Amino acid sequence: MANVKISQLPAKGSNIAATDRVMISEDSGGGVFASKYVLGSEIINVKKNSYSKKHTLVIEDANCFVELNYAVAENLTIPTNASVSFLAGTIIILTQYGDGQVTVTPDAGVTLRSINAKNKTTGKYSVAYLYKRDTNEWYLYGDITS
Numbered sequence: 157m158a159n160v161k162i163s164q165l166p167a168k169g170s171n172i173a174a175t176d177r178v179m180i181s182e183d184s185g186g187g188v189f190a191s192k193y194v195l196g197s198e199i200i201n202v203k204k205n206s207y208s209k210k211h212t213l214v215i216e217d218a219n220c221f222v223e224l225n226y227a228v229a230e231n232l233t234i235p236t237n238a239s240v241s242f243l244a245g246t247i248i249i250l251t252q253y254g255d256g257q258v259t260v261t262p263d264a265g266v267t268l269r270s271i272n273a274k275n276k277t278t279g280k281y282s283v284a285y286l287y288k289r290d291t292n293e294w295y296l297y298g299d300i301t302s
Contacts, residue, residue, distance in 0.1 A: 225255030
């Protein structure tokens with residue numbers, strides 16, 4: 157969707173796509189307006205995706221709550237930007253819903269940054285966050301351990 161007026165937004169019950177741009181005008185005074193944009197991904201309610209086996213992040217996980225219901229310890233892989241091109245600024249909320257500890261593993265070429273190189277959830281119901289800082293660079297923070 158290109159730039160649209162509020163009257164052109166999808167009807168209630170329809171979804172705004174994550175890549176849709178919604179223009180917001182700021183009154184700079186004297187009848188001058190500065191245009192700013194908000195992406196659909198910034199205003200959409202957080203969706204939940206659930207997985208019960210080893211998972212590599214997909215574009216549908218962007219800006220979502222990802223529930224990992226693993227019975228045993230398992231990896232969650234962060235793919236390279238060439239494989240899945242998440243936008244910089246993407247946030248993915250992770251939770252260990254099952255008994256299996258989640259190890260966040262970057263694909264070759266992806267840099268994962270966290271305090272003291274921690275990359276695992278601490279236990280059942282722990283929550284961690286992935287933030288895409290740059291093309292192949294992610295932060296992991298939250299309830300994490302080594």
